[in-house]
Amino acid sequence: MTIEYAILGLLSCRSMTGYEIKKTFADSVVLYWSDNNNQIYTTLVSLHKGELVTREIQYQEDRPARKIYSITENGSLALKKWVLSPPELPQLKHTFLVQLAWADQLATEEMDALLCKYEEDTHMQLLMCQAIGKTEKTSLEDRKHMSFLHSDSARTPREAFIWRSIQDHWNAFYENELTWVQKLRTELLNNWRNPLQ
Amino acid sequence: MTIEYAILGLLSCRSMTGYEIKKTFADSVVLYWSDNNNQIYTTLVSLHKGELVTREIQYQEDRPARKIYSITENGSLALKKWVLSPPELPQLKHTFLVQLAWADQLATEEMDALLCKYEEDTHMQLLMCQAIGKTEKTSLEDRKHMSFLHSDSARTPREAFIWRSIQDHWNAFYENELTWVQKLRTELLNNWRNPLQ
DNA sequence: GTTGCCATGTAAGGTGTTACATGATTTA
DNA sequence: TAAATCATGTAACACCTTACATGGCAAC
Numbered sequence: 001m002t003i004e005y006a007i008l009g010l011l012s013c014r015s016m017t018g019y020e021i022k023k024t025f026a027d028s029v030v031l032y033w034s035d036n037n038n039q040i041y042t043t044l045v046s047l048h049k050g051e052l053v054t055r056e057i058q059y060q061e062d063r064p065a066r067k068i069y070s071i072t073e074n075g076s077l078a079l080k081k082w083v084l085s086p087p088e089l090p091q092l093k094h095t096f097l098v099q100l101a102w103a104d105q106l107a108t109e110e111m112d113a114l115l116c117k118y119e120e121d122t123h124m125q126l127l128m129c130q131a132i133g134k135t136e137k138t139s140l141e142d143r144k145h146m147s148f149l150h151s152d153s154a155r156t157p158r159e160a161f162i163w164r165s166i167q168d169h170w171n172a173f174y175e176n177e178l179t180w181v182q183k184l185r186t187e188l189l190n191n192w193r194n195p196l197q
Numbered sequence: 198m199t200i201e202y203a204i205l206g207l208l209s210c211r212s213m214t215g216y217e218i219k220k221t222f223a224d225s226v227v228l229y230w231s232d233n234n235n236q237i238y239t240t241l242v243s244l245h246k247g248e249l250v251t252r253e254i255q256y257q258e259d260r261p262a263r264k265i266y267s268i269t270e271n272g273s274l275a276l277k278k279w280v281l282s283p284p285e286l287p288q289l290k291h292t293f294l295v296q297l298a299w300a301d302q303l304a305t306e307e308m309d310a311l312l313c314k315y316e317e318d319t320h321m322q323l324l325m326c327q328a329i330g331k332t333e334k335t336s337l338e339d340r341k342h343m344s345f346l347h348s349d350s351a352r353t354p355r356e357a358f359i360w361r362s363i364q365d366h367w368n369a370f371y372e373n374e375l376t377w378v379q380k381l382r383t384e385l386l387n388n389w390r391n392p393l394q
Numbered sequence: 395g396t397t398g399c400c401a402t403g404t405a406a407g408g409t410g411t412t413a414c415a416t417g418a419t420t421t422a
Numbered sequence: 423t424a425a426a427t428c429a430t431g432t433a434a435c436a437c438c439t440t441a442c443a444t445g446g447c448a449a450c
Contacts, residue, residue, distance in 0.1 A: 001437070002292050009299040019401050031295065034439060041403055062446055064401045083300050084307065087293040087315040089322060092370065095199050096284040097363050098228065101346060102206040103280050104356035110281065118284040125286060149298060158389050159301035165381050166294050173289065176373045184362050192355050198409070216429050231411060238431055259418055261429045 004043055006031055008071060008079045010148060011053060013155070015070040018044050024148050029129050029170055031149065044069055052078055108192045112185060119181045126174035133167045201240055203228055205268060205276045207345060208250060210352070212267040215241050221345050226326050226367055228346065241266055249275055305389045309382060316378045323371035330364045 010021055018041050025033050025040070033039070044067075047053045052075035058066045071079070096118055103111050132150070151167070154160035207218055215238050222230050222237070230236070241264075244250045249272035255263045268276075293315055300308050329347070348364070351357035 002295060003437085005299075006295050009295065012299060017401075018403090022401095030298070036440075037438080038403070038440090039438065060401095064403095064445085066401070079299060080302055083296050083303065084311070085296075087296065087311055087318065089318055090289055090291040090293065090374065092287055092289050093199075094287040094366075096287065097366060098199060098203050098206065099280050099282075099284065100359055101227070101363060102202075102209060102276060104351075104353055104359060105277055106280065108355075114281070114284055121284065121286055154301075156301055158305075161384070161388065162297060162301060165377075165384075166298060169291075169294060169377050172373055172377055176369055177287065180362075180366050180369055187358070187362075191358065200409085214429075215431090219429095233412075234410080235412090235431070236410060257429095261417085261431095263429070 001043070003033060003037075003039060004047065005079060005082045006033075007040060007043060007047065008052060008075055008082075011069055011071040012076060012079055013148065015056075015068050017066045017068050019066075021069075028149060029125075029132060030166055047075070050074075108188060108194070112188060115181055115185050115188070119178065119185065122174060122177045122181060126171070126178055129167075129170050129174055133164075133171065198240070200230060200234075200236060201244065202276060202279045203230075204237060204240060204244065205249060205272055205279075208266055208268040209273060209276055210345065212253075212265050214263045214265050216263075218266075225346060226322075226329060227363055244272070247271075305385060305391070309385060312378055312382050312385070316375065316382065319371055319374045319378060323368070323375055326364075326367050326371055330361075330368065 006025075007021055010016060010024060016024075021040050021044075022037060025031055025037055026035055044053065044055075048055055048069070051072060053069045053071055056068045056070070058068060060066065099114070100111075103114070106114075149163050149166065151160040151164045154163055203222075204218055207213060207221060213221075218237050218241075219234060222228050222234055223232055241250065241252075245252055245266070248269060250266045250268055253265045253267070255265060257263065293311075296311070297308075300311070303311075346360050346363065348357040348361045351360055
């Protein structure tokens with residue numbers, strides 16, 4: 001369970017409610033899990049049971065109570081232990097490549113239409129990624145949620161450096177996708193423009 | 198369910214037993230699912246129920262019977278329909294990046310040890326990937342299983358081109374990881390060699 | 395007046411992994 | 423003697439996603 005540690009990490013920066021954590025995940029390209037990830041609520045309950053976090057309930061008028069979670073000493077230790085555990089290789093689930101693998105039954109024009117759509121989507125994603133990286137020195141108000149893992153809000157210069165590197169990684173990943181698909185498209189159209197050759 | 202279509206795709210090349218499909222997945226970097234993926238047996242049953250594949254049972258002495266699956270016309274149509282469906286963006290589950298995000302509590306030397314391990318693992322993966330790409334013109338006997346999605350065994354020159362592109366993509370992906378981690382290591386050691394600066 | 399924000403959660407389903415079970419034959 | 427290969431499968435678990443439910447307030 002990785003999301004467990006992602007949450008612990010966020011809480012190691014500051015205390016947050018479940019809703020805030022959810023927002024942070026949803027807004028973050030880096031820590032992205034799912035648009036509507038309610039798994040975090042159950043995870044918070046189990047973290048609380050395991051005494052890795054404490055919770056303070058803040059009652060409000062006309063709104064549901066906010067439950068503010070904070071990391072405990074046990075939680076910090078568990079996080080540190082996990083951070084030191086041997087790294088896993090990244091898992092890339094690239095459905096589109098599998099689709100492409102069986103695409104020879106299509107006309108070159110049909111294939112290119114798919115590739116074109118993929119290029120657009122990837123380009124959008126890259127722009128979003130770059131936009132987040134460039135938000136330095138903008139009004140702090142504008143980025144309440146995405147302040148996390150943004151190098152401006154890092155606690156030490158070394159942490160800022162790490163977070164920038166992670167940001168770079170995601171940029172490089174999408175740039176890589178983009179150049180790959182662009183090269184593929186030009187080669188495909190150059191060599192197989194007429195269907196069935 | 199993607200594995201459904203990955204299986205249909207394999208069967209569109211030639212009839213295979215569950216065991217052969219499993220082997221192909223395990224040996225393939227491109228279609229990799231899991232070392233011990235028994236999900237395929239249940240998937241084959243459901244494909245059979247849906248009449249997308251037929252099965253022929255071949256009894257043997259001293260061994261369990263082989264069940265040879267073949268794609269049906271319905272299966273081919275379903276595959277083609279899926280191939281034409283709008284592409285999904287790749288999903289990268291990069292646990293190590295999350296780990297790194299909270300690694301500022303470590304000494305620079307500890308961080309570098311993690312990065313070094315990651316670099317080695319990535320390098321190994323890249324070498325494996327490149328080895329598969331370079332097996333052209335080797336004896337066909339040596340690569341019974343991995344013959345799939347290898348450009349030599351493609352059915353048309355355009356398919357060979359597609360499969361080569363997919364191979365290129367995976368090479369580029371791991372190369373990208375490698376250069377990223379190498380750059381990160383040198384910068385880290387240059388700027389933060391002494392713990393806590 | 396409908397969308398979006400705040401704020402929590404439950405329940406069901408989808409998908410993938412791991413462990414286990416069987417059992418003969420070949421290879422190191 | 424231990425392991426790997428052939429060949430199938432079940433069961434349990436882990437993890438993630440989707441849909442649903444609540445309900446008032448603010449903004450467009």
